[in-house]
Amino acid sequence: MPEPELPEDIQQQAARLTRLARDALDSNERAAYLTDRDEILSEHGFVARHREDDDVLVLYPDDWLDADGNVDVTRIDDTDRGIERPLSGTGTESAWHEIEAHNASLVESVEAEHGPDHGKNARAFADFLGNHYVRKIETAGAPEVREFLEEYYPRNAWPTEEQRSIVGESLELLFDAAGVDVPEPAR
Structure with missing residues (x-):
């Protein structure tokens, strides 16, 4: 091709x-x-x-x-x-696998450089974005970050108090690993 x-x-x-x-x-x-x-x-x-x-x-x-x-x-x-x-919606199963591999590598780099609490928060966002939107981390916008922080994270991530206190920083580290700025709601 x-x-x-x-x-x-x-x-x-x-x-x-x-x-x-x-x-x-x-x-x-x-x-x-x-x-x-x-x-x-x-x-x-x-x-x-x-x-x-x-x-x-x-x-x-x-x-x-x-x-x-x-x-x-x-x-x-x-x-x-x-x-x-x-710009929105879901993709094919092969697209999901490609996106999951990409997002997982970003999560691994966050965990390796910043520890398991940031890694768990990064993994939660990668799961949310990959499973709900079939999108790479760097494509997320403000609505997805807001939905993650307000709805998905409190109900589905089961964070510890420490993880909850640093989730905004975790997202900044994850978006930084992807080479883009974190959308506004996480700042």
Whole structure:
């Protein structure tokens, strides 16, 4: 299978920034995420559109656009150049295994560097995100972190008092291991 025209890591960054923009409560924060996303994509000759009705990020070459910024179907030479990435929902079983392996490696690094209490908290978040959303740690946005902290963690993680007292820090360590900032509710 040939390499995609838009590298996978750029697609993931664009999807993450779109989720963060979608979930942002502040309009300035939303605009900043979208500006960052658009700048990253423009470096690769792509543009994005969030199809809100089914929560899908559509990425396509900027040479498909006319002077007004609309897609001109006569410029589409190969529809396979366009990319659609679901921003929510579940995936296939093979996707789950891939995501679980990725998230587990991040959990292991947190535990190895910061101890078992942070490791247990990181594992709880990885279980929540993988099982409920089939998503990698770095794709989580504010709503998922909030749901984890307010609903899942108190009822399903069975934390000790020490683990409960450091869960915010544990999430920061986990997101740091993934190379991204932790979404706002955990700060």
